[in-house]
């Protein structure tokens with residue numbers, strides 16, 4: 001786990017996102033406000049369904065189509081990243097205040113651990129260079145099962 005820009009409070013993130021969307025001509029509504037508050041209030045990688053449930057805690061009138069539309073706008077504005085880790089459902093995570101990081105996904109319970117490794121990034125750059133490329137961006141996603149402690153205790 002990393003804590004890149006801890007100076008960005010959820011309130012700051014929510015305001016930054018609101019301003020960015022307003023600049024793109026998005027009408028600001030109580031529903032959108034509730035969705036953004038739910039989104040910045042967690043460090044987890046939420047599915048749209050989970051976000052809908054969280055947003056309804058803030059404002060019960062939030063509808064599923066609004067959640068999907070808002071997420072789409074946020075991804076287009078590069079404020080949120082959309083990833084499909086497992087199965088069919090995409091996970092969303094706010095990029096503001098977060099540096100580049102990798103993901104380890106527990107395939108049994110869906111837990112996600114974030115990590116960074118400069119040596120690994122350097123290795124990937126070197127590999128690309130060996131093939132005549134410069135990496136524009138990269139993703140590292142490890143799908144993992146917990147190590148059975150009984151196996152290692154002997």
Ligand SMILES: [Zn+2]
Nearest residue numbers: 093101103114
């Ligand atoms: Zn992440």
Ligand SMILES: [Zn+2]
Nearest residue numbers: 101102121140
């Ligand atoms: Zn990396």
